[in-house]
Amino acid sequence: MIRHTMNGELVVEPAAFAHAACYRDYINACSADPAIDHYDEALEDSDEYLLSVVNAAQGIGLPAGYLPQATFFAIRGGQIQGAIRLRLGSNAFVDNIIGHIGYEVRPDARNQGVARTMLHWVVNQTAARPVVITCGVDNMASRRVIESVGAEFTGTRHDEAFGEVLRFIVR
Numbered sequence: 578m579i580r581h582t583m584n585g586e587l588v589v590e591p592a593a594f595a596h597a598a599c600y601r602d603y604i605n606a607c608s609a610d611p612a613i614d615h616y617d618e619a620l621e622d623s624d625e626y627l628l629s630v631v632n633a634a635q636g637i638g639l640p641a642g643y644l645p646q647a648t649f650f651a652i653r654g655g656q657i658q659g660a661i662r663l664r665l666g667s668n669a670f671v672d673n674i675i676g677h678i679g680y681e682v683r684p685d686a687r688n689q690g691v692a693r694t695m696l697h698w699v700v701n702q703t704a705a706r707p708v709v710i711t712c713g714v715d716n717m718a719s720r721r722v723i724e725s726v727g728a729e730f731t732g733t734r735h736d737e738a739f740g741e742v743l744r745f746i747v748r
């Protein structure tokens with residue numbers, strides 16, 4: 578069951594198949610933002626994609642070399658407002674380029690503290706330290722969110738596919 582929140586309260590909870598209907602709506606909303614392309618394949622069958630998201634937390638069905646990845650949703654009023662992914666474990670690519678955490682917020686729920694709430698929750702409730710978080714050099718909103726958890730800037734990194742990223746760590 579999805580938790581029904583009172584008074585517009587934002588709650589963060591693990592992704593589950595019970596979120597299927599609101600996940601479909603979330604995927605559609607996020608895909609309207611050209612900056613978000615990782616849901617392109619989800620548009621075809623969001624239920625199957627959600628199943629893969631849930632399974633990824635147990636390391637099931639992932640390509641070789643991928644770390645298990647837990648996903649959490651920020652929910653308000655029965656609507657998914659944001660999603661945050663926590664990679665479980667470490668390797669050189671995670672530690673230097675993509676970080677342990679990835680997130681996005683649906684376009685019509687931005688600048689209301691959703692990303693900040695999700696990141697604080699994951700860093701303080703569930704992530705193993707140290708936590709590496711990265712963002713694109715031009716992504717000022719994400720940088721503000723990362724800095725809000727007290728993450729320490731450790732410099733820039735470069736990757737062919739991801740370009741220049743800012744690397745932060747929470748010890």
Ligand SMILES: CC(C)(COP(=O)(O)OP(=O)(O)OC[C@H]1O[C@@H](n2cnc3c(N)ncnc32)[C@H](O)[C@@H]1OP(=O)(O)O)[C@@H](O)C(=O)NCCC(=O)NCCS
Nearest residue numbers: 680681682687688689690691692693711712717718719721
């Ligand atoms: C980055 C993103 C997740 C932020 O989500 P959000 O819920 O709007 O974030 P919050 O409301 O918690 O905080 C946003 C902060 O950025 C600031 N901000 C927003 N737009 C900004 C801009 N263009 N320049 C500078 N700061 C900006 C806000 O003022 C706020 O800072 P404050 O709390 O100190 O005032 C959202 O914009 C998004 O989904 N972007 C596309 C996907 C993405 O970039 N994901 C992150 C990959 S690293």
